[in-house]
Amino acid sequence: MCSVREIIKKIPIWKSRIFWNRYFYCSTERSIDPYTIEPRTNKKEYSKVLHAIKENNELFDLFVKNEEYSPLFLDKYQRFPYYLSKYRDIFNPKVSEFLVKKGLRIEYPEKRKFAVCLTHDIDAVRLSRSEVGYFFASALPKRDLGGSVKIGFKLIKNSKLLRNFDDIMNLEEKYDARSSFYFEALQNGDKDFNYNIAELKNELKDISARGWEIGLHGGHAAYNNLEEIKLEKSRLEDVISKKVIGYRNHYLRFETPLTWKLLSEAGFEYDTSFGYNDVVGFRNGMCHPFRPFDMNADAEVNILEVPLNISDVALSEDYMRFGERSSWEITKLLIDRVEKCSGVLTVLWHNNSLFDKKMSRLLSVDACSNKEFFERILRYCSEKKAWITSCEEVCKFWAKHEEFVML
Numbered sequence: 001m002c003s004v005r006e007i008i009k010k011i012p013i014w015k016s017r018i019f020w021n022r023y024f025y026c027s028t029e030r031s032i033d034p035y036t037i038e039p040r041t042n043k044k045e046y047s048k049v050l051h052a053i054k055e056n057n058e059l060f061d062l063f064v065k066n067e068e069y070s071p072l073f074l075d076k077y078q079r080f081p082y083y084l085s086k087y088r089d090i091f092n093p094k095v096s097e098f099l100v101k102k103g104l105r106i107e108y109p110e111k112r113k114f115a116v117c118l119t120h121d122i123d124a125v126r127l128s129r130s131e132v133g134y135f136f137a138s139a140l141p142k143r144d145l146g147g148s149v150k151i152g153f154k155l156i157k158n159s160k161l162l163r164n165f166d167d168i169m170n171l172e173e174k175y176d177a178r179s180s181f182y183f184e185a186l187q188n189g190d191k192d193f194n195y196n197i198a199e200l201k202n203e204l205k206d207i208s209a210r211g212w213e214i215g216l217h218g219g220h221a222a223y224n225n226l227e228e229i230k231l232e233k234s235r236l237e238d239v240i241s242k243k244v245i246g247y248r249n250h251y252l253r254f255e256t257p258l259t260w261k262l263l264s265e266a267g268f269e270y271d272t273s274f275g276y277n278d279v280v281g282f283r284n285g286m287c288h289p290f291r292p293f294d295m296n297a298d299a300e301v302n303i304l305e306v307p308l309n310i311s312d313v314a315l316s317e318d319y320m321r322f323g324e325r326s327s328w329e330i331t332k333l334l335i336d337r338v339e340k341c342s343g344v345l346t347v348l349w350h351n352n353s354l355f356d357k358k359m360s361r362l363l364s365v366d367a368c369s370n371k372e373f374f375e376r377i378l379r380y381c382s383e384k385k386a387w388i389t390s391c392e393e394v395c396k397f398w399a400k401h402e403e404f405v406m407l
């Protein structure tokens with residue numbers, strides 16, 4: 001008779017999950033999940049929302065994004081893009097709709113019907129020489145050489161062009177809105193380094209004093225590296241002398257479910273990276289914040305995900321290429337669907353898409369990713385009486401209400 005231990009020892013290595021992950025699924029450099037723990041047997045520990053989703057296998061698969069656990073391919077930034085997903089119905093928040101049918105009810109402050117999280121990733125506070133060159137070159141055919149040279153000099157001289165935080169807050173204030181700014185905290189030499197966070201100390205102080213949120217925009221190396229996440233978090237916290245609770249990774253780099261677990265361990269209360277970089281919509285069918293479920297551990301992760309739905313980059317000529325008119329139609333459709341579910345719509349607009357009208361025209365900024373388009377979203381949501389606020393506010397609200405939303 002063999003003991004259980006001996007039988008396990010005899011199982012060939014090629015039958016183990018780690019083997020398959022390492023030699024087949026992880027050919028795209030994804031790390032092995034180091035946090036796998038024994039499955040829980042006490043199903044009562046699931047939240048009410050998860051209990052409800054578990055009733056429907058197909059929706060549960062979509063909700064947990066089972067397909068992202070062992071992807072055959074990823075893009076060159078190790079992201080799982082929409083074009084690799086088997087779930088094509090990206091514009092319908094199917095899981096949230098199901099939860100609403102099952103009794104999900106949320107009462108937002110002042111009886112607002114739905115919420116909008118406005119967010120800004122601050123990748124850069126100054127134009128690089130190559131960007132100045134690009135803008136100069138794109139302006140050239142429309143102007144005489146002298147005029148274009150003037151624009152070039154204007155861009156080089158105008159070092160505050162991308163420090164437009166006040167303009168952004170003033171615009172949002174007009175609509176009684178607040179938002180979240182995610183700042184990088186990189187060091188010179190890191191990939192895409194553009195600014196030292198300490199040089200923005202005064203601006204950060206103003207942003208915080210006005211009631212807008214400051215979160216961390218994790219760098220390229222952060223999404224699967226706990227030490228890097230902690231390091232960047234502490235750099236930002238040192239400058240603002242305040243705890244940082246919110247996170248979004250640069251390029252929306254994300255590994256399901258590892259990134260959630262690392263962020264939770266690093267002390268973040270929420271993440272808002274979970275959206276596709278190449279399309280707008282609902283990546284896992286949710287238009288409500290949720291506790292992510294870790295299939296490996298058979299447990300919910302102790303962090304709130306505020307899924308990203310609409311971004312200037314996804315709508316731009318680099319990805320969806322819908323043009324201004326269709327981009328607006330799809331944006332309205334998503335807003336209307338979130339309103340119907342009493343959900344939370346998360347919008348990302350970079351600071352370099354928020355120049356004033358004259359400068360946008362000068363720089364030929366894509367019409368679907370400029371300030372006027374962003375203001376149209378603000379106006380439309382404001383007319384619908386949405387609660388337009390930062391992720392931090394939504395997160396605080398959710399923490400108080402999440403166990404009481406299923407009737």
Ligand SMILES: [Zn+2]
Pocket residue numbers: 121122123217249250251
């Ligand atoms: Zn970024």
